[in-house]
Amino acid sequence: MRTLYTWLCISTTVFAAASGDVLVALAMRRIGDLGDLRRSQGFVAVMIRLLSSGVLFGGVFFMTIAFFSNLIGLSWADLSLVGPASAALTFIANAIAAKWFLHENVDRRRWLATIFVCCGVLLLTRS
Amino acid sequence: MTFRKYLVILSIALFGSVGDAFLARGMKDAGSIGLYHVTHVLSVLANPFVIIGILSLLVFMYSYMTALSFADLSYVLPATALGYVNMVLLSILWLHEHVSRQRWMGVAFIVIGVGLVAGGPSRTENHHPAVSESAAIEERV
Numbered sequence: 001m002r003t004l005y006t007w008l009c010i011s012t013t014v015f016a017a018a019s020g021d022v023l024v025a026l027a028m029r030r031i032g033d034l035g036d037l038r039r040s041q042g043f044v045a046v047m048i049r050l051l052s053s054g055v056l057f058g059g060v061f062f063m064t065i066a067f068f069s070n071l072i073g074l075s076w077a078d079l080s081l082v083g084p085a086s087a088a089l090t091f092i093a094n095a096i097a098a099k100w101f102l103h104e105n106v107d108r109r110r111w112l113a114t115i116f117v118c119c120g121v122l123l124l125t126r127s
Numbered sequence: 128m129t130f131r132k133y134l135v136i137l138s139i140a141l142f143g144s145v146g147d148a149f150l151a152r153g154m155k156d157a158g159s160i161g162l163y164h165v166t167h168v169l170s171v172l173a174n175p176f177v178i179i180g181i182l183s184l185l186v187f188m189y190s191y192m193t194a195l196s197f198a199d200l201s202y203v204l205p206a207t208a209l210g211y212v213n214m215v216l217l218s219i220l221w222l223h224e225h226v227s228r229q230r231w232m233g234v235a236f237i238v239i240g241v242g243l244v245a246g247g248p249s250r251t252e253n254h255h256p257a258v259s260e261s262a263a264i265e266e267r268v
Contacts, residue, residue, distance in 0.1 A: 021200055021204070022200065024191070024192060025195045025200040025203075028195040028196040031196060032196060033196050033197045034192065034193045034196045034197075035131065035132075035193065035196075035197070050192070056192075068168055071150070071154060071168055071171070072168060075157060075158065083147075091205070091208075094201070094204050095201055095204075097200075098199065098201040099201070104200065104201050105251035107251075109246070110201045110205075110243075110244055110247065112240075112243055113240040113241070113243040113244035114201070114205055114240070115240075116236050116239050116243065117208040117236070117237055117240035117241070119233075119236045120208065120211070120232075120233045120234065120235070120238075120240060121211055121233070121237065122233070123230065123236060124211050124215065124230055124233030124237070125211075125233075
């Protein structure tokens with residue numbers, strides 16, 4: 001039962017983290033370069049733009065679910081299982097989501113980079 | 128990509144890994160949290176390690192949003208994996224831990240992955256409606 005709960009937490013974390021990342025990325029595209037905005041209109045204008053974005057709040061909502069789901073997962077199982085499983089699966093889920101929902105050009109180079117990073121994370125955290 | 132933008136990516140890696148480390152330490156103090164007592168997770172928020180972890184993650188979040196405002200999600204995410212390399216370096220320099228050959232291989236894989244993605248463009252062209260809207264908003268600004 002403990003294993004089932006752990007994988008339920010990992011699945012929830014991956015789904016919520018990918019959804020949150022996609023929504024935040026979409027919101028930031030709509031808002032534009034924060035550095036340029038801060039230089040041209042000041043920090044207050046940046047905060048107003050951020051706080052008035054509904055999509056950004058949607059992303060933060062999903063990220064909050066991922067955060068608490070990860071916390072609960074860490075209390076059920078070791079970091080050596082929850083950490084690499086969540087991280088590696090989230091990298092892959094995000095690459096797929098970036099291609100399908102954000103229409104990013106995830107070319108061979110980026111897929112290769114994602115796979116290298118996943119392997120690296122697994123090697124680091126499972127050893 | 129300017130030097131400032133590389134600094135933003137580096138701050139994501141730094142504050143993300145530090146925040147995770149403090150959260151993991153804090154959750155060790157809390158023990159197991161049952162699915163029927165999920166509200167107990169709120170009591171963990173009083174733990175100083177969890178508080179430092181959350182503050183680090185807030186800095187991470189601002190840096191992350193800044194990075195996503197000038198680069199693709201599929202560019203930013205692999206780059207943030209440098210945080211894992213940061214953790215290995217911290218364990219050697221600060222905790223004087225022995226790092227196995229397998230972990231060094233993991234570091235090498237991540238560095239190659241980050242190098243691959245960093246060598247390409249940070250923002251790719253597309254015709255998504257959201258981007259058209261973004262361009263329109265930027266023009267108005």
